[in-house]
Amino acid sequence: MQEYKPFKSGKVREMYDAGDSIIMVATNRISAFDHILKNDIRTKGAVLTQISKFWFDFTKDIVPNHMISIDTKDMPEFFQKPEFTGNSMKCKKLTMLPMECIVRGYITGSGWESYQKTGEICGIKLPEGLKESQKLPEPIFTPSTKAEIGDHDENISVEQGAEMMEKLYPGHGKEYAEKLKEYTLAIYKKCADYALTRGIIIADTKFEFGLDENGNIVLGDEMITPDCSRFWPLEGYEAGKSQPSYDKQFVRDWLSANPDSDYCLPMEIIDKTIEKYHEAYELLTGEKFEA
Secondary structure (H helix, E strand, C coil), rough: CCCCCEEEECEEEEEEEECCEEEECCCCEEECEEEEEECCCCHHHHHHHHHHHHHHHCCCCCCCCCEEEHHHCCCCCCCCCCHEEEEEEECCEEEEECEEEEEECCCCCHHHHHHHEEEEEEECCCCCCCCCCCEEEEEEEEEEEECCCCCCCEEECHHHHHHHHHHHCCCCCCHHHHHHHHHHHHHHHHHHHHHCCEEEEEEEEEEEEEECCCCCCEEEEECCCCCCEEEECCCCCCCCCCCCCCCCCCHHHHHHHHCCCCCCCCCCHHHHHHHHHHHHHHHHHCCCCCC
16 A cells, blocks of 8 residues: 655645545644644544535535545545544645635724724725624625745735736736736635625635646635634624624634633633534534534
8 A cells, every 4th residue: 555645734734645635634733823733633634624515515606626535435545544534625736826815794803903003904995884793795806825834914906916926927926926816806705795694794704726737726624614714603794893603703702801821722612613613514514413
């Protein structure tokens, strides 16, 4: 049996080269404030993979995605082990584009902080008098660079993103940047509208895109999971204050309140985090999560 080692290890994912495809494994690690925490969150990787699969299937009419299968029987024998079951995805090989595609439907987090100071988010002027957590008149596209582990992403304009990609793909930079904005907003609107029918507000999220071997733009990485999005319960939602969440904002809030934690969570916070991830999955899909 051929042995495989990850060629890339991110904050949460391990990437394996399987020849004609990539095996993307979502670990149980959790990151916050650009740090990988010292605790594992059991079953988290499987939740992320299953939610991503749900959304990839849901949006394939808008843009193609990199998912081939999450069944380990479709993967090399090395991955047909319990530790890879449920948390692994066989994916098409892509050349990833260097722009993180962030979309905000509600004003919160760093966007709220920026708006209070300048009336803008990432250079986009917004109406006066908005409240914290309020729904924006229209979702906004606020891309950023992709940082390595330990570094911070930097907000950029669509024009700056186009310039970045023009250096890599002469003659295509503006085209790619505009297409990423179009896809990002279309996907968000479809998914956010659906999530509302399931009792969840998707306040913001991010996407990553790449090019396939034919130069087509393809959606990659993960998709609208609790790790890359803010999920709020629709029940009890009220603008003018921060919202309870199903995502890792819960972990961020605890870390902010406990600055001496050294990025180590107590068991009750781990258990509560797992519970929130499972609840988000079950609300969105209508299915019981099976580890």
